[in-house]
Amino acid sequence: MASTDFPAEIRSLRNTFQTIEKVSDVERIRADIEMLSEEAGVPDLWDNPAAAQVVTSKLSHRQSELERLESIGSRIEDLEVLVELAADEGDADSLAEAEKELVSVRKALADLEVVTLLSGEYDSREAVVTIRSGAGGVDAADFAEMLLRMYLRWAEKRGYPTRVMDTSYAEEAGLKSATFEVNAPYAFGTLSVEAGTHRLVRISPFDNQGRRQTSFAAVEVIPLxxxxxxxxxxxxxxxxxxxxxxxxxxxxxxxxxxxxxxxxxxxxxxxxxxxxxxxxxxxxxxxxxxxxxxxxxxxxxxxxxxxxxxGDVKASWGDQMRSYVLNPYQMVKDLRTEHEVGNTSAVLDGEIDDFINAGIRWRAEGRRA
The missing domain is CATH 3.30.160.20 (Double Stranded RNA Binding Domain)
Structure with a gap:
């Protein structure tokens, strides 16, 4: 196996990072932090709790943006130093460590690059998500509950606060519908690519003859x-x-x-x-x-x-945007981006970042076109 060309890889990381810094407008982020910090320091800020919450939430988000950018910049610097020291000393273990860090930084940059694509009018808002069962009877109601858990788990893993606002239970099992908030900046821009019709194919646990059942659920995402x-x-x-x-x-x-x-x-x-x-x-x-x-x-x-x-009358979204197939094989596939994963259990446990990132890139390409 050919050895990694670290100098070329690090140059590539730097170029990508510089582009992200430019698009993110780091100086503007710093100016916003300074302005919001002044607003947050006003003695009577909490006389209006709702307004105070808006200010502190925006300040926290901008600080997190800056910390994330600065952290990746530091990691690229540290990676370059690690590679130089390992090469000078012929340290194979350090080179292996550098290889792992290279992969990790590349992934972090890709995730950060996706965030820069969230430039829609309401993308920075918190989100309200509603899931409704569709065709498929009790299996569809069960699928709606599976999707609710998937999104709540996704938010939990990211540290995003959520609040379930309404649940309408089906008679036999599952949910007719559920509505919840995701209280994090850019939650709407991030989750809006999840809006549409989701399809589940599996052996129905509610069919005493063990037949395969196809069911549907709809996901609606709106800005708060x-x-x-x-x-x-x-x-x-x-x-x-x-x-x-x-x-x-x-x-x-x-x-x-x-x-x-x-x-x-x-x-x-x-x-x-x-x-x-x-x-x-x-x-x-x-x-x-x-x-x-x-x-x-x-x-x-x-x-x-x-x-x-x-003169553009084409619809942006199809009726069915993602399929979750549990039988006769295991696969989750997004029909817009063609992104697919074989580990269905992980996806239904909230591991959907790759689907979301692919959706955001797909949407951005559509807007440019």
Missing amino acids: IEQNDSVEIPENEIKVDVFRSSGPGGQSVNTTDSAVRMTHIPTGIVVSMQNEKSQIQNRAAALRVLQSRLLLVRKEEQDAKKKALA
Whole structure:
């Protein structure tokens, strides 16, 4: 096996890193940190907890961006020193260590490069994700619950806080639908490529004849609204119904009519919330999600007008974007990017970064085209 050309590899890493630094605008990040630090230091900041949370969240994110960039820059410097020392001393163990670090830094740069592609209008927002079971009966409901776990595990591994806002349980097993927030900067830009129809093929555990079953679930991802978003909804455009929360027995939420179903009459958009303990909390959560959906509808209408003027009437997303095949073979494949993985258990346990990164690159290429 040919030995690694470390000087060439390190030059390649440096060139990629310099491009990322330029696109990321490091000086702008530092200026933002300085400005946000001043805002965070104002004595009466927490008199308005919601506004304070926005400031501290943005500051934390910008600091993390800078630390990540500086960390990779330092790793490239350290790698070059390690290679030079190992070569001077003929240290095979150190060269092997350098080989591993080279692979690791290359992967970190690739992940960082993907982040620079998140430049959409709402990409920097937190996200609200809704999963709905589709065709396939009880298997589809079970699949919806599998997807909910997959995304929650993905967020947990990344250290992203999540909050399940609504769960509607199916009669036999699984979920009719579930809605949750991912409270991390760029969660919307990152997860928006997961929106679409997901397909599961497996031997149904609910079929006593052990037949193979195909089922579907839909994933919707919308940006969470911020205080400065002007999404005013007149009261006469909203219909609110209250009902008793459903779910596994014994929950305190089942004892009162605290669940809320909010319907936006002009568009027909329906939002249900039941996981908070009071009707007031569920109503506030439902309104926030409804505003977020209307915000995205507004953007989609604007984009549609632009596409119509440009003469581009092609749909961006197919009805089925990813297949999870558990039988007769094991494979998860994204039908847009062609990225596929044979370890289905890892994917369903939240190992979906490679799918997300491939999706972000695919979307960026589509925008450039």
